[in-house]
Amino acid sequence: MSVETLLFWLFAILTCGGAISVAVSESVVRMAFSLVLCLGSVAVMFLLLGADFVGATQLMVYVGGTVVLLVFGIMLTATGPFTKIKSSGADAILSGLVGVIFLFIVSTTVTAVRWDDVSQRVAVGAHQKAASHGFNPEQQGNTTRPLGLSFLSIRADRDLKLSAGGDANGVASLSSGYLLPFEIVSIHLLVVLVGASYLARAKRRAATSQ
Amino acid sequence: MEAVGPNPFLFVGAVLFVCGVVCMTTKRNGIGVLMGVELVLNGASLNFVTFSRFTPLGLDGQVFSLFVIVLAAAEAAVALAIALNFYNNHLTIDVDRGDELHG
Amino acid sequence: MGHVHRSYLANFRQQRHKIVSGQSAERMMDTLLAANSLAEFLQTQTIPVCGCPIDATTAMVLAAIVHVALVGAWFGLPAGLFIWAERKVSARIQDRLGPTRTGGRFGWLQSLADGVKLIQKEDLVPADADGLMFRLAPYIVVVASFAAYMVLPFSDGWSALGLDVGLFLAFAILSLEVLGVILAGYSSGSKWALFGAIRESAQMVSYEIPMAICALCPIVTAGTLNLTEVAQLQGGGVWNWNILHPFNFFAFFVYFTCATASCKRAPFDLAEAESELVAGFLTEYSGMRWSFFFLAEYASMFLVSGLATVLFLGGWDDGFGVLGVVKANAGSFVANALGLVIFLKKASLLVCVQIWVRWTLPRLRIDQVMTTCLKYLIPIACVLFAGAVAYPLALAKMSGKTSIMGGPSGGRIAQPSRVGAESVRLPGVAAAERSGR
Numbered sequence: 001m002s003v004e005t006l007l008f009w010l011f012a013i014l015t016c017g018g019a020i021s022v023a024v025s026e027s028v029v030r031m032a033f034s035l036v037l038c039l040g041s042v043a044v045m046f047l048l049l050g051a052d053f054v055g056a057t058q059l060m061v062y063v064g065g066t067v068v069l070l071v072f073g074i075m076l077t078a079t080g081p082f083t084k085i086k087s088s089g090a091d092a093i094l095s096g097l098v099g100v101i102f103l104f105i106v107s108t109t110v111t112a113v114r115w116d117d118v119s120q121r122v123a124v125g126a127h128q129k130a131a132s133h134g135f136n137p138e139q140q141g142n143t144t145r146p147l148g149l150s151f152l153s154i155r156a157d158r159d160l161k162l163s164a165g166g167d168a169n170g171v172a173s174l175s176s177g178y179l180l181p182f183e184i185v186s187i188h189l190l191v192v193l194v195g196a197s198y199l200a201r202a203k204r205r206a207a208t209s210q
Numbered sequence: 211m212e213a214v215g216p217n218p219f220l221f222v223g224a225v226l227f228v229c230g231v232v233c234m235t236t237k238r239n240g241i242g243v244l245m246g247v248e249l250v251l252n253g254a255s256l257n258f259v260t261f262s263r264f265t266p267l268g269l270d271g272q273v274f275s276l277f278v279i280v281l282a283a284a285e286a287a288v289a290l291a292i293a294l295n296f297y298n299n300h301l302t303i304d305v306d307r308g309d310e311l312h313g
Numbered sequence: 314m315g316h317v318h319r320s321y322l323a324n325f326r327q328q329r330h331k332i333v334s335g336q337s338a339e340r341m342m343d344t345l346l347a348a349n350s351l352a353e354f355l356q357t358q359t360i361p362v363c364g365c366p367i368d369a370t371t372a373m374v375l376a377a378i379v380h381v382a383l384v385g386a387w388f389g390l391p392a393g394l395f396i397w398a399e400r401k402v403s404a405r406i407q408d409r410l411g412p413t414r415t416g417g418r419f420g421w422l423q424s425l426a427d428g429v430k431l432i433q434k435e436d437l438v439p440a441d442a443d444g445l446m447f448r449l450a451p452y453i454v455v456v457a458s459f460a461a462y463m464v465l466p467f468s469d470g471w472s473a474l475g476l477d478v479g480l481f482l483a484f485a486i487l488s489l490e491v492l493g494v495i496l497a498g499y500s501s502g503s504k505w506a507l508f509g510a511i512r513e514s515a516q517m518v519s520y521e522i523p524m525a526i527c528a529l530c531p532i533v534t535a536g537t538l539n540l541t542e543v544a545q546l547q548g549g550g551v552w553n554w555n556i557l558h559p560f561n562f563f564a565f566f567v568y569f570t571c572a573t574a575s576c577k578r579a580p581f582d583l584a585e586a587e588s589e590l591v592a593g594f595l596t597e598y599s600g601m602r603w604s605f606f607f608l609a610e611y612a613s614m615f616l617v618s619g620l621a622t623v624l625f626l627g628g629w630d631d632g633f634g635v636l637g638v639v640k641a642n643a644g645s646f647v648a649n650a651l652g653l654v655i656f657l658k659k660a661s662l663l664v665c666v667q668i669w670v671r672w673t674l675p676r677l678r679i680d681q682v683m684t685t686c687l688k689y690l691i692p693i694a695c696v697l698f699a700g701a702v703a704y705p706l707a708l709a710k711m712s713g714k715t716s717i718m719g720g721p722s723g724g725r726i727a728q729p730s731r732v733g734a735e736s737v738r739l740p741g742v743a744a745a746e747r748s749g750r
Contacts (some may be wrong), residue, residue, distance in 0.1 A: 001370060002213045002369065002370055003369075003370055003373045003374065003377075004213045004214060005213045005214055006370070006374075008213075008214045008218065008219075012218065012222045015222055015225075015226065016222060016225045016226075016229075019225060019226050019229035019230070019249055020225075020229055022229060022233055022245055022246075022249060023229040023230075023232045023233045023236070023246075023249075027443075028239050028241055028242055029443065029446065029499060029500075030445075030446075031242055031245055032241075032245070033446065033449075033492075033496065035245050035248065035249070036492055038226070038249070038252075039248070039252060040489075042226070042252050042256055045219065045222070045256065046256075046259055046275075049219065049259050049260060049262075049263045050263055051259045051262065051263070051272050051275070052476055052477065052478045052482070053272070053276075053478050053481070054255075054259055054272050054275045054276060054279075055482075056478050056481045056482040056485045057276055057279055057481075057485070058255075058279055059482075059485035059486060059488070059489070060481070060484060060485035060488055061279050061280065061283050062248070062252070062279060062282070062283070063488075063489060063492070064485060064488030064489055064491065064492075064521075065283055065488070065518075066248065066282065066283045066286045067248075067492065068491055068492065068495070068514065068518060069286055069287060069290055070241055070244060070245065070248075070286065070290065071492070071495050071499075072290075072495075072511075072514075073241050073244075073290045073293055073294065074241050075495075075499065075507070075511065076294060076297070077240070077241065077293065077294065077297040077303040091236060092236065095232050095235055095236040096232070098232070098235075099228050099229070099231070099232040102228050102231065103224060103225065103228040106224040106227065106228065107220075107221050107224045110217070110220045110221065110224060111217050111220070111221070115215060115216045115217060115220075115264060115265070116215065118264065118265045118266070142477045143269070143272060143477075144477045144478050144481075144538055145477070146269055147269065147272060147273065147276070150269055150273060151273075155269075178273050181277060185277060185280055185281065188281070188284065189280065189283075189284050192284040192285075192287060192288055193284070193287060195288065195291075196287040196288045196290070196291040197291075199288070199291035199292065199294075199295060200290070200291035200294050200295070203298060
């Protein structure tokens with residue numbers, strides 16, 4: 001039982017426990033903080049998988065941003081009698097049953113694939129080594145530079161291994177990076193945030209009750 | 211990691227996904243439904259990063275995860291704005307009360 | 314994960330008594346300094362009780378405990394020291410003396426006395442409070458503040474994790490403090506606490522943006538998010554320090570302002586001000602829980618000052634080349650220890666500036682706080698960032714260099730720049746890689 005296994009099991013239990021607590025608990029504030037625990041553990045699992053940048057982004061954007069947004073939403077909407085809105089007992093049992101069956105289906109499908117064969121073909125951190133050569137010593141999780149370069153449409157993990165010859169016509173083709181999706185997402189974020197601010201602007205509350 | 215293969219990570223992703231779906235379907239609080247959506251998206255991005263690590267998917271999995279995180283944040287902002295409008299109009303966040311279009 | 318070269322000599326004396334029998338001290342010292350990490354060193358030892366060797370997992374867990382204890386010490390001691398410093402500095406600014414009795418003429422043990430007093434206070438939880446959340450909130454703030462110390466380099470190679478996303482991870486973890494504040498305010502069951510928490514969290518969340526943008530200006534100059542490398546690139550002389558760059562100079566002051574605001578310090582301290590909203594989100598907290606919030610606050614102050622030192626002021630570098638001379642003559646450990654002292658002095662100076670500002674400037678209203686952030690600091694930060702990105706391009710066009718001095722600033726050092734980098738891999742991974750998978 002190595003340290004990686006220990007750490008994985010610890011954070012897997014925290015993740016699953018947090019997720020189940022979100023699904024089960026009745027108080028929406030407890031749900032929010034179970035979500036914090038769950039997403040934080042997912043960030044640690046990203047770090048364990050050697051995805052440092054993604055793990056840090058998960059912490060900053062999801063836990064430090066989206067969940068804070070949700071908690072503000074809770075403060076603004078779930079005041080007083082609305083903090084605990086209960087589902088009826090039959091609903092809870094039925095949804096639990098459906099959840100268990102769904103989990104069984106998904107997990108048997110996923111574990112039926114022999115991932116070992118695919119994993120054997122990948123050296124540990126191969127893409128990270130190729131992209132980092134000469135700048136930083138190879139290290140698991142050293143993904144910042146390759147990710148940044150891929151957003152500038154330079155695929156360091158693929159193009160640095162190009163042979164000198166190129167294809168039949170002697171043209172070495174470079175793979176396209178993620179520059180276009182990056183720009184689209186940037187503009188998308190701007191539009192979405194302007195729209196959300198406009199939608200959520202302070203208006204006079206409806207005078208009549210439901 | 212050689213010690214832990216992809217299957218345990220994929221199982222955790224599946225648990226996250228299922229909990230998110232159960233949350234989306236059973237919660238009456240609108241914000242609770244949003245939390246279910248976040249869980250579903252996290253299960254998917256955990257799968258992406260697992261495949262990035264254990265299969266020749268490579269860097270693409272992590273890039274997809276980044277995009278998922280960013281787009282989920284944007285979607286949470288809009289969904290929250292809608293939830294606030296719902297609250298302002300109905301004076302409750304209970305989504306079962308939103309039945310004006312009920313046939 | 315990285316490793317820590319940190320006062321092994323101090324640990325050595327305790328370890329010698331506990332672990333080894335029948336091995337001479339000199340040989341053990343050699344093994345200690347030759348082993349590339351504490352885990353590897355522990356694996357060469359045996360438990361004296363049963364004579365069985367320590368396996369890899371136990372060695373890593375023990376090494377992790379030692380590292381956590383060291384980081385915890387560096388988290389708690391500065392906080393205690395700065396609480397004392399605050400009282401003395403504020404006293405002198407107000408033309409009085411401050412603590413002069415506990416522990417001698419200067420009241421050195423005042424922090425300890427305060428801690429003892431707070432521990433023995435009654436454990437109060439308001440009746441309206443959500444019990445579990447109320448008790449949990451101080452720990453979230455402390456953990457967020459403490460975990461960000463992982464990536465702070467106290468000297469060359471002396472950081473707990475030499476991550477390539479160091480600065481990003483530090484800011485990501487610091488952004489978790491907001492959740493603790495909201496939880497504290499909400500779960501107190503008091504409307505003063507809730508108002509204070511909402512204002513405070515809005516302030517903290519807003520000020521993270523210009524803080525991160527200003528911290529990116531020296532990162533653009535250095536070309537890496539790894540804090541150890543950012544500080545290494547400023548070595549050799551005061552002309553290499555990042556602050557002597559036209560855009561980084563202003564970025565330093567804007568960063569420091571935003572950092573002061575995100576630590577909830579005056580003039581941005583609406584949350585804990587005595588005359589506003591009782592005490593903001595801290596209203597219902599007393600005793601040890603209250604002191605956890607302040608421990609986290611002073612530790613955060615030291616952390617952001619440490620980050621400012623590493624990013625702008627050259628980290629552990631003394632600015633006149635003395636460290637290089639010491640390294641050549643007395644070895645790298647002594648040079649690193651001297652660098653540690655220099656780093657602590659610089660960071661402490663910045664913390665003292667924060668204390669000084671608190672007791673000098675009047676408090677801002679919440680609308681003034683938000684106006685400052687959203688209308689002034691964010692545009693200034695964006696302009697500085699655009700300038701920092703355009704500056705090397707303009708210089709390259711005009712004169713063919715990317716910095717005026719032509720030194721490491723702006724250039725990349727393409728060589729392994731981390732101490733003991735080859736031992737970074739975990740044991741199982743290293744074996745697998747050697748077998749050529």
